[in-house]
Amino acid sequence: MNLTLHLTDNCNMDCSYCIREKCPKDMSEEVLFKACDLAFSKGTRAGLCFFGGEPLLKKELIYKALDYCEKKSEKTGIRFDCKMTTNGTLLDEEFLDRAAKANLGIGLSFDGRAQDVCRIFANGKPTSSVVEEKAKLLLKYIPKASALATIAPQAVPYYAESVKYLHDLGFKNVSFVIAYGHKVNWTDSDLDALRVQLEETASYLKELFLKKETFYMSAIDSKISDCIRGRNPAERCHLGTRQMPVTPDGTLYPCTSFIGDEKYILGNVFDGIDEAKVIELAKRSATPETCRECDLVKRCTNSCGCANRMNTGNENQVSPLQCTYERMLIEISDNLGEELYQIDPDRFAKEFA
Amino acid sequence: MKITPSKNHKKPLYAIGIAAALTAAAVSGCTNPFVQLAGETTTSAAPTETEVELDGDVAIEQTETKRESVVETITAGIVTITLNPNQ
Numbered sequence: 001m002n003l004t005l006h007l008t009d010n011c012n013m014d015c016s017y018c019i020r021e022k023c024p025k026d027m028s029e030e031v032l033f034k035a036c037d038l039a040f041s042k043g044t045r046a047g048l049c050f051f052g053g054e055p056l057l058k059k060e061l062i063y064k065a066l067d068y069c070e071k072k073s074e075k076t077g078i079r080f081d082c083k084m085t086t087n088g089t090l091l092d093e094e095f096l097d098r099a100a101k102a103n104l105g106i107g108l109s110f111d112g113r114a115q116d117v118c119r120i121f122a123n124g125k126p127t128s129s130v131v132e133e134k135a136k137l138l139l140k141y142i143p144k145a146s147a148l149a150t151i152a153p154q155a156v157p158y159y160a161e162s163v164k165y166l167h168d169l170g171f172k173n174v175s176f177v178i179a180y181g182h183k184v185n186w187t188d189s190d191l192d193a194l195r196v197q198l199e200e201t202a203s204y205l206k207e208l209f210l211k212k213e214t215f216y217m218s219a220i221d222s223k224i225s226d227c228i229r230g231r232n233p234a235e236r237c238h239l240g241t242r243q244m245p246v247t248p249d250g251t252l253y254p255c256t257s258f259i260g261d262e263k264y265i266l267g268n269v270f271d272g273i274d275e276a277k278v279i280e281l282a283k284r285s286a287t288p289e290t291c292r293e294c295d296l297v298k299r300c301t302n303s304c305g306c307a308n309r310m311n312t313g314n315e316n317q318v319s320p321l322q323c324t325y326e327r328m329l330i331e332i333s334d335n336l337g338e339e340l341y342q343i344d345p346d347r348f349a350k351e352f353a
Numbered sequence: 354m355k356i357t358p359s360k361n362h363k364k365p366l367y368a369i370g371i372a373a374a375l376t377a378a379a380v381s382g383c384t385n386p387f388v389q390l391a392g393e394t395t396t397s398a399a400p401t402e403t404e405v406e407l408d409g410d411v412a413i414e415q416t417e418t419k420r421e422s423v424v425e426t427i428t429a430g431i432v433t434i435t436l437n438p439n440q
Contacts, residue, residue, distance in 0.1 A: 002405050047405035083405045107407035148407065175407075188354055227368045243406050294358035324354040334365045341367035345374075353371050 002047035002243040003039050004256065005032070005065070007058040009248055013087050013127060016118040017152045017179040019257070019310065022053065031250040032061055034269035036068050038246075040078055041272075049083045049243065051256075056090035066102045085109060085148065087119070088134040089127060096141035106145045107175070108135055112162025114155035118179075132169070139170045147171045152179040153190040159197035164204055167215055175218040178325055181257075181310040186321050195328050202336040209340050209351065223333035225352045227299060234303035239285060239315065240266050240278045254281055255306040288318040300326035 009025040011018075027035075039046040046069065050062050066082065073080035083105040099106060108131070111119055115128040138145050147166045151159055159176070166174045178186075178194070201220065208215050226233055240254035247259055250269040258264040264281070267274040291302040301307060302322070305315030312319050341348045 004406075049405050049407060081405050083407050085407045105405070105407070146407065186354070191354055224367070227365060228371045290356045291358065294360075295362035296359045318356065320354040320356050323356040327357070327359060334367075337365055337367040341370055345370060348367065349371055349374065352367075 001039055001042040002045075002049070003035055004049045004051050004243055004245040005035055005055075006051055006053065006245060006247050006259070007032075007055045007061050008053040010057055011052060011054040011087070012057065012089060012122055013054065014120055014122045014124075015150075016120075017150060017181065017183045019181040019183060020053065020259075022122075025248045026058060027061060027246075027248040027250075029061070029064065031246070031248065031269055032065055033068060034250060035246045036065055036072065038269050038272070039069070040072055040076060040080075045079045045081065046073070047081045047083075047243070049085065051085050051245070054087055054090065055084055056086050056095070059090070059095060062095075063098060066098065066104070070102065081105075083107065087127070088131050088138065089121075091134045091138055093137070093141075096138065100141045104142075106138060106142055107148045108138055108145060109150070110135060110147045110166070111149045111151070111155060112147070112158065112165045114149070114151065114158035114162055117155045117158065118150075118152050135169055135171075143170070144173065145171070146173040146175060148175045148177075150177055150179050151194075152184050153186050156190055156193045156197055159194065160200035160204060163201050163217055167208070172214060173216045173218075177219070178321075180307055180321075191321075191324055191328070194325070195332070198328065198332045202332050205336060206339060206343075209347070210343070212347065214351070219329060220333045220336060221352070223299070223330055224337040227334070227337070228353050232298040233301050234287070234298065239305045240281050244273075254278075255309075257306045257309050284316070286316050288316055290323075291318055296327065296330055299330055302326070 005027065007027045009020065009023045011020075011022050014022075036046075036048070039048055048065060048069065050065070052058075055062065062084070069080045069082070072078070082102060084099075085107045086109065088108045088110065098104075109119070110131055111117070115131060116126040119127050119131075121127055135147070147169075149162055149166070155162075163174065163176065198220070201217065205215070205217055205220060222233070225231075239258075244252045244254065244266065245256050245259060246252060246269060252266045252268055252273060253259050253261075253264055254266060265274075266277050266281070285303070285305060287297060288302050288308070291297050291300075294302075300323075302318045303316075307322060308317055308319070309315045311321060337348075337352070340351075
């Protein structure tokens with residue numbers, strides 16, 4: 001099974017949209033190894049995602065987990081895969097060398113040109129120049145690394161420029177999501193501005209397509225490829241079944257945004273998973289009432305319990321923000337898809353099917 | 354901003370075109386395993402190495418599984434649909 005390990009609740013940055021509360025709570029080795037055992041205990045594959053706070057504050061735990069799981073994989077024959085989401089500021093060559101050997105997938109939280117708008121060090125200093133250098137180093141060791149940008153309202157004017165910047169830095173895979181939760185306040189005019197930025201981004205993606213450059217921009221490209229493949233992005237939400245977060249003290253929750261809410265505790269790494277609670281949660285999960293008659297119900301993320309909870313407090317209730325954003329994204333993605341398909345259907349199939 | 358259920362939304366032509374290509378490839382007797390699996394969710398299942406999601410991002414789902422052979426099959430039977438400029 002897959003687990004997200006919150007190695008620490010501490011972070012060396014203070015991002016304006018972050019909903020996690022920083023505190024000096026670290027995972028013990030005992031919890032770490034129990035979590036590794038749990039990942040190997042169910043299913044035919046074991047997966048870990050190192051997360052935090054900032055996971056690189058606990059580098060030694062990552063090394064220990066990798067050593068332990070690699071040995072366990074060899075012994076049991078169970079495949080082991082690992083990833084990490086990091087702010088990148090603490091990356092170094094020694095770590096990247098080990099990461100490359102372990103085939104650790106790394107997602108660099110990097111807002112591109114908007115980096116200093118929301119993502120600053122805990123001491124208030126800007127992070128962009130540090131993270132840009134670390135991004136170059138990361139790509140040297142792990143060329144397939146992804147950049148993960150979170151766009152808050154104040155960063156919207158930099159959206160399209162940031163996509164270009166991250167591409168020019170050498171990222172082949174970038175993810176852009178909008179910031180949700182109580183720390184951000186989206187207005188209609190922000191969304192109007194976002195539409196302009198998304199359209200500019202679509203034009204840029206068309207430009208790259210014409211140049212035959214492979215570049216995956218998740219927000220738009222996933223809407224096109226999911227539509228072709230008939231995949232329902234709402235089904236990506238598997239609260240408590242696909243990938244459980246593990247807090248520093250070993251408690252299991254359905255998803256990161258539920259951490260701290262005792263009603264949603266699904267067990268712990270010592271006693272295992274409370275299967276009855278997982279089933280109960282799955283039974284409660286439903287397509288939001290407001291979305292059932294919508295033609296786009298299978299094309300948007302209306303059932304993402306995590307986003308719904310952040311926006312409305314209820315995992316089964318979609319917010320006006322998400323609905324407006326998703327409709328906009330689908331419209332712009334489909335317009336781009338039609339254009340690219342007409343330009344070169346063969347290449348379009350290569351890129352998106 | 355408000356919740357507005359979308360009505361009369363048509364499936365994009367690009368998706369219809371690719372689906373038609375897949376059908377054409379299947380009818381032509383192509384034995385590529387991808388065609389046999391078309392329409393099943395397993396065809397788009399991510400390989401193991403991408404199954405662990407990066408936390409903080411739920412959108413990374415791209416798969417590279419046997420993409421080349423898949424594409425060969427699709428492009429072999431590609432059907433181009435011309436957009437009606439009045440649409």
